[in-house]
Amino acid sequence: MFTRDIGVDLGTANTLVCVKGKGIIMREPSVVAYDVRNDAVRAVGTEAKEMIGRTPGSIIAVRPLKDGVIADFDVTTAMLKRFVSRALKGSFFSRVRMVICIPVGITEVESRAVYDAAKQAGATDIDLIEEPMAAAVGAGLPVSDASGSMVVDIGGGTSEMAVISLGDIVTAQSVRIGGDDLDEAIIGYIRKKHNLLIGERTAEIIKIQIGSAKPYEGESEIEIKGRNLVDGLPKNVTITSKEVRSAMADPIEQIIDAIRITLEKTPPELSADIIDKGITLTGGGALLRGFAELVAEETGIPVSVALNPLDCVVLGTAKRLENNNGFENYVFRRGKRFR
């Protein structure tokens, strides 16, 4: 029959889409630019992200998800529709099966919103999978074994950690702190310390270029441009990697605290497995310089970063679509309820 199977990682920072048989077909920032006069969508994804902070009054560039959940339903739906239509490529499909991820520990209303957005974007059958489960499968962890695997996914809006055994989550924790909060911490620091106002795009560039969780060899600095808060004029300032690290220390500590709490809640047999096998990091935040080392130091457990950490979640949905590999025992708690 004319069925298309698609997997979606609807993230606060990035949305990725895969199609069964084709692999990942799209990686785009979760951003929409629209015309306020008639609500018409002007651009989505990378093109819209370039517009953030640079739009005239008639156009607004927004990120419709915040802290891992939908903040603006209509805009999220419009974005998802565009992305799904790329996956369908103008062909007609009588059924569109969609596997889409949600953070762990979100409310019924929040997961219902994801379900409804998927439906409005054209999906006829929908499975909701918790993000760390998808991340673990996508990272290639042996989730079906009778042995504990631990995954920590650091996204833009949330950090989620889970211990998985026999194909399902044993214990999980989610904090609404992620890469966006690191950016915000940098903005706050530069405003306070240097009287300089910078945008979120600039803050993210600073974080990626010189940011770190631990001191590193070849520490450097970066010259940034922003608006002087004293006289309102454009101004240049040089920021060191050490300053950036201290600016981000608070949110990083909160993420590590959540990892500790997850470990504390883990049954002892599984803790022993995790001590042997280590923790696997996924999500864009796993790429922060020195973060894996810091987590290892603070927990005393070996830590590794998954291959292509930004792709793990959507690769997990792809496994569900291909042969259900890894999800044989997973209970689709939330998805079923809405059928």
Ligand SMILES: Nc1ncnc2c1ncn2[C@@H]1O[C@H](COP(=O)(O)OP(=O)(O)OP(=O)(O)O)[C@@H](O)[C@H]1O
């Ligand atoms: N090299 C890097 N160093 C530090 N941070 C990075 C790097 N690359 C990407 N990031 C950060 O990773 C985050 C995006 O990660 P990801 O795409 O996994 O999030 P998401 O899935 O959209 O969000 P969520 O899962 O919270 O909904 C952004 O905050 C981005 O700035």
Ligand SMILES: [Mg+2]
């Ligand atoms: Mg994510």
